[in-house]
Amino acid sequence: MEFEFPTPLTTVPSTANKTGVWRTFRPVINYEKCIRCYICWKFCPEPAISFVPGDKYPAPSEAFLKRDAVEINYDYCKGCGICANECPKGAIDFVLERGDGQ
Amino acid sequence: MRNTTIPEEEYMLPGHVACLGCGAALAMRYALKALGKKTIVSVPACCWAVIPGVYPYRTLEVPLLYTAFEVTGAAISGIREALEVLGQDDVTVMGWAGDGGTADIGIQALSGAMEREHNVIYVMYDNEAYMNTGVQRSGATPFGAWTTTTPVGKLRIYKKERKKPVAEMMVAQGVPYVATANIAYPEDLIRKLRKAKEMKGPKFIHIYATCPTGWRVPPNKTIEIAKLAVQTRVFPLYEVENGVYKINVKPKERVPVRDYLRMQGRFRHLTEEEVELIQKMVDEEWEKLLLKEEMTNRVRKE
Amino acid sequence: MKTMITGNEAAAWGARLARVKVVSAYPITPQTKVVEKIAEFIANGEMDARYIRVESEHSAMAACISAENTGVRTFTATSAHGLALMHEMLMWAAYARLPIVMAVINRAMAPPWSIWADHQDSMAQRDTGWIQIYSESNQEELDAVLMLYKICEDKDVLLPAMTMMDAFILSHTMEPVDIPDQKLVDDFLPELDLPHRLDINRPAGHGSLIMPEGPVMEYRKAMADAFAGVRDKILKVEEEFREIFGREYGGLVEEYRTEDADAIAVVSSTIASTSKEVVDRMRERGLKVGLARVRYFRPFPHRELREIAKKTDMLGVIDRSYTFGYGGALYAETKGVLYGHSDIPVKNYIMGIGGRDVTPEILEKVFMDMLKIAKDGAVDTEVEWVGLIGDERWSA
Numbered sequence: 046m047e048f049e050f051p052t053p054l055t056t057v058p059s060t061a062n063k064t065g066v067w068r069t070f071r072p073v074i075n076y077e078k079c080i081r082c083y084i085c086w087k088f089c090p091e092p093a094i095s096f097v098p099g100d101k102y103p104a105p106s107e108a109f110l111k112r113d114a115v116e117i118n119y120d121y122c123k124g125c126g127i128c129a130n131e132c133p134k135g136a137i138d139f140v141l142e143r144g145d146g147q
Numbered sequence: 148m149r150n151t152t153i154p155e156e157e158y159m160l161p162g163h164v165a166c167l168g169c170g171a172a173l174a175m176r177y178a179l180k181a182l183g184k185k186t187i188v189s190v191p192a193c194c195w196a197v198i199p200g201v202y203p204y205r206t207l208e209v210p211l212l213y214t215a216f217e218v219t220g221a222a223i224s225g226i227r228e229a230l231e232v233l234g235q236d237d238v239t240v241m242g243w244a245g246d247g248g249t250a251d252i253g254i255q256a257l258s259g260a261m262e263r264e265h266n267v268i269y270v271m272y273d274n275e276a277y278m279n280t281g282v283q284r285s286g287a288t289p290f291g292a293w294t295t296t297t298p299v300g301k302l303r304i305y306k307k308e309r310k311k312p313v314a315e316m317m318v319a320q321g322v323p324y325v326a327t328a329n330i331a332y333p334e335d336l337i338r339k340l341r342k343a344k345e346m347k348g349p350k351f352i353h354i355y356a357t358c359p360t361g362w363r364v365p366p367n368k369t370i371e372i373a374k375l376a377v378q379t380r381v382f383p384l385y386e387v388e389n390g391v392y393k394i395n396v397k398p399k400e401r402v403p404v405r406d407y408l409r410m411q412g413r414f415r416h417l418t419e420e421e422v423e424l425i426q427k428m429v430d431e432e433w434e435k436l437l438l439k440e441e442m443t444n445r446v447r448k449e
Numbered sequence: 450m451k452t453m454i455t456g457n458e459a460a461a462w463g464a465r466l467a468r469v470k471v472v473s474a475y476p477i478t479p480q481t482k483v484v485e486k487i488a489e490f491i492a493n494g495e496m497d498a499r500y501i502r503v504e505s506e507h508s509a510m511a512a513c514i515s516a517e518n519t520g521v522r523t524f525t526a527t528s529a530h531g532l533a534l535m536h537e538m539l540m541w542a543a544y545a546r547l548p549i550v551m552a553v554i555n556r557a558m559a560p561p562w563s564i565w566a567d568h569q570d571s572m573a574q575r576d577t578g579w580i581q582i583y584s585e586s587n588q589e590e591l592d593a594v595l596m597l598y599k600i601c602e603d604k605d606v607l608l609p610a611m612t613m614m615d616a617f618i619l620s621h622t623m624e625p626v627d628i629p630d631q632k633l634v635d636d637f638l639p640e641l642d643l644p645h646r647l648d649i650n651r652p653a654g655h656g657s658l659i660m661p662e663g664p665v666m667e668y669r670k671a672m673a674d675a676f677a678g679v680r681d682k683i684l685k686v687e688e689e690f691r692e693i694f695g696r697e698y699g700g701l702v703e704e705y706r707t708e709d710a711d712a713i714a715v716v717s718s719t720i721a722s723t724s725k726e727v728v729d730r731m732r733e734r735g736l737k738v739g740l741a742r743v744r745y746f747r748p749f750p751h752r753e754l755r756e757i758a759k760k761t762d763m764l765g766v767i768d769r770s771y772t773f774g775y776g777g778a779l780y781a782e783t784k785g786v787l788y789g790h791s792d793i794p795v796k797n798y799i800m801g802i803g804g805r806d807v808t809p810e811i812l813e814k815v816f817m818d819m820l821k822i823a824k825d826g827a828v829d830t831e832v833e834w835v836g837l838i839g840d841e842r843w844s845a
Contacts, residue, residue: 046667050645051546051607051675053668055654059162059199059206067167083151087333088370090172091161096149113149121161125168125359126367139367185649189515202659210647212518213656214511215537221508225473225515225523226647228499232470232521238649256511259504 060121064091068124071142072117076102078136081112085128085137093121094128153333154180163206165198168366170356170373172198173330174272175207175243178354181340182268184209186239187230189223191253192216193245194279195272217252219244220260223267239268239344246273246287250311261322261349268343268350271313274358282361286311289381291425293413294361305416309428317351318387324348326386329355331373335384335395342386355382363412372410378402380433385440391447392440404429454626456619459587460526460552460612461486462626463594465496466634467550470521473501473512475531478564479616480554483526506531510538510549517547518655520646522598525549528616529556529570536574542609543578545656546645546672548601549609550594555583555718555769556616557803565804566615568718568770572746572778578672580610580679581747583717587624589698590614595629596690599638600682606675607643615719616804629694637693679748701750703742706732707760710739712819715754715766715783717743720800720807724767727812738816743779751786758791762823765815769801776832794822797832805836814843 074085081104086094096113104110117128129137158179165172171194179186189212190196196213199206214222223242230238242260244253249271257269276294277283284294284306292306299305317325324346328336336354343350357373359366376382379402384395404426408414417425454462460483464472472491474484490496501516503509506527513523527535532553542549557567571581580601584590590612597610614620647655659665684700691697703721706728707713716724721742731738741757741764743750758764764787768777775781780797787795798815801807815835822828835843 046664048671052645052655053202053659053664054645055203055205055657057203057205059160059204062162062200062204064162083149087153090165090169090176092157092176093161111148118161123167127168127369130367131370187647187649197658199654199657202657202663205652205654208652210649210652211654212515212647213654214515215541218508218511221503221511222515224501225471225512226519228471228501229516229519229521232499255504256508259508263502
């Protein structure tokens, strides 16, 4: 076996490891309630929440559409539920994973 | 358009293997947001030796030198001095060790590195026991806690000793910047790490990092518990710059310690009397901290 | 031009001439003068290096490891308990493939406290993956430091090395030493270029967890292969060294008057010097004895020892340590490599423990014992302790 370095260096980004399969409970954002405060994004330990253009999802009112929305990346979300627990508007439902990706 | 209260740049990738709701993972995410790309991190044996995943995976966007359990202080000393030789003064060096690797087995190397005044940041991310090996008691485990080596049992053998005050030990040693931080207060945590990055010399930061697995709490409670630790004054947020204390969060109302303890399985065996005893300890420590703040600020003014 | 310096100073000069950039060390008798001398060089601006005055030997090696891993040449020195305390990090340095060079002043392990020459300390580290060389003179010590950096930093090697010298006998004794010209050393020894150094432009983990099905065993094998290649590098570097500096030491094993010898003593370090005197005296009297000085214990000179065994009727292996397995380490390994290659008797003499003086008189008795075994064709006692108080057989 030929190696590039004399010791094993880890160079492959962990994004290759889809930790979403760990999930038992799934956080689901209720965009009608989401005020786009980004607290869920702030407290995600993966991180598995990212920003998307504001008009991609509905919002409680027209004004919120100017702000970027957040999206949960289920490839990595382990379902810890911090986002649902910390959401000031109760806009994230925490539901039992059905195993069919829904 | 968006406004965030912490930097958007991420230097920790998803796909790592931390437990659900891991406070230590959040702590690293915040720390690297503060320090940026030009950083070298060294971790000893601890949860963070496993969190990045197994070979060939990496989860950090900066170089990470794994090292032995007790040598974080020495490891960052060596990296720093080598970087100085190479003229890479602009690279930040951060040691990142757990509470066992800091308060217990690594205390000598930590003390040595701080005393030698290397330009390094040492972070003790504190999940209050040897979590990577399965929740054994460390010197930083709080009074009253159940762990697998203080299993309560019929004889009620839980942790009967107070938590080792590592940050206070660093203050006593004269470390020019010592701070406590908490994952529930990321803005404060990031500000402190940025300050540490700007300051030359040794810096010590003690980060409270909830461990849902070891504390026997549901993973969604990670931030809630961490916030309560500050509001109950169990884990005060303060910084000490050149010996002068500044308490960053002074909770307006006195939230009872009971609220904090009763949320966690590791404290479920405690009687009401024992809870009261802990309340007394917490109150005493808080009073002492207020006095330290007052006293050291007075000395500075005079 | 030769200068009178001690073995400790010779080691320090080696580090200085090699342009070591980070020194990380903790004081212990009898090593102190090495680090004091380096501190002096740095304080006088004669050596451009950072000296990390660590709080323990364990940290000394840990800081050498991280500094070396950052890509700069490092050096440290220790002895006995300091070396034992480093044990964990010695393996770390080797497995991390870091070409650190360290001077070890051989000293006995306690209890009882003993600060004198004995090889127990370094022999106990023989499985850590470090190259080991045992010097016989202060000149050899200085030259060894220079040659080791060249050997260790070779891309095909990338392994650490320790160079040993006997406590006080060399460490504190002055000998005339030729201190090479800096320019010649610079020509001989290029700058370190570590392929796996920490690099902020390469976000990689160095030393992560690896599963049994990961290439962990393959990396160990690669390390073993690198170690196996060290022998040829030693010979090549010694040849280059001889061309530039005009000195040579005989490769892994120095042979002394082994031609047509009836018995050959296998020894290392300063016992070799005394033994050479004894060999000369005995040869004058027509007694055909010779000497094989094992310089490198790691890699173990198996080829050399097998060749030497062909030249004689018996080998007497002198160990200044004891394994508590079977005899001394040099003896056990010598016998091991001879198995299937030679049937000559091999006897082990345990001598000089705790710094006990090994005199020419007592060595002559050992050689006489060896000649008797060579004649008889059989060993009486396989492992014998020589020079015990009250033992009439070996007293002078």
